[in-house]
Amino acid sequence: MRVGCHISIRGGYLEAAKTALRIGAQSFQYFPKNPRSLSVKAFNRGDAESCALFCKEHRLASIAHTPYPTNLAADEPGLREATRLSLLNDLEIAEACGSVGIIVHFGKYKGTDALQGYKNIIQLLNDVTAGWNGRTLLLIENQAGEGTFMGTTFEEHMQIRSLVNEPEKVGFCLDTCHAFASGLWRGDNWRDVAAKGAALGYFSHLKAVHLNDSQYGTGSHKDRHAGIGQGAIGLQHMAQFLQSDRIASGLPVVLETPVPRGGTHAEEIALVRKLAEIPHP
DSSP: OEEEEEOOOTTOHHHHHHHHHHTTOSEEEEOSSOTTOOOOOOOOHHHHHHHHHHHHHHTOEEEEEOOTTOOTTOOOHHHHHHHHHHHHHHHHHHHHTTOSEEEEEOOOOOSSOHHHHHHHHHHHHHHHHHTOOSSOEEEEEOOOOSSOOTTOSHHHHHHHHHHSSOGGGEEEEEEHHHHHHHTSOOSSOHHHHHHHHHHHTGGGGEEEEEEOEESSOTTOOOOOEEOTTSSSSHHHHHHHHHTSTTTTTTOEEEEOSOOOTTOOSHHHHHHHHHHTTOOOO
């Protein structure tokens, strides 16, 4: 398992990778562009390719996170086209940076016909993958059930992937806070959750983990991250998760927890490695 955290690209893609290495991370996540806009970014390809070379040299894994406005289930034609172009832009940047994939939330449908929301997700994934021939994957992230219960189960993720035209271009990212908040994982039942996911084939396509504790209890449907061991999941249940053979398989395991004031995630990365019983490199 490659433990890391989210890193700012304020100094560029290469600098983000160097920052990750300095704090003892073996993976990192970044926003490829402005996280609050779907605008297409003209990026510095040389910087991105230098990032890829640096990561290869130091065995760093990276994943990119798509902007917050990204919504696969949206109805509005203009927004869907902007999302398609934005996702292709994210894929291009992430590919140049050598990243495993781009994280995209499952999607939230605002209409009354939930089935249409699922159809929208499948169609937009088809529209994006039809225009993409790189190695970087679209990684669909599970949701907490905040506002809508869509995207909270393994069954939904597997069904969506099975229905897209090019499923080989789609994988998954599992967020522990979201799994806990949605009620998928209660904390004390990871063995049962893992068995269910394995039976469905979910873990065969799991390419990244967002490791977050939860400020609220299981089934709360509130997406509020807490530091590892500082929330309702707790250290014991997090250790059980990390030591699962479904997780300890070389995956990038990325913290999206609050950064200590004036500090870094270095201590929390060390804590996670201890919980997972992985010797520090």
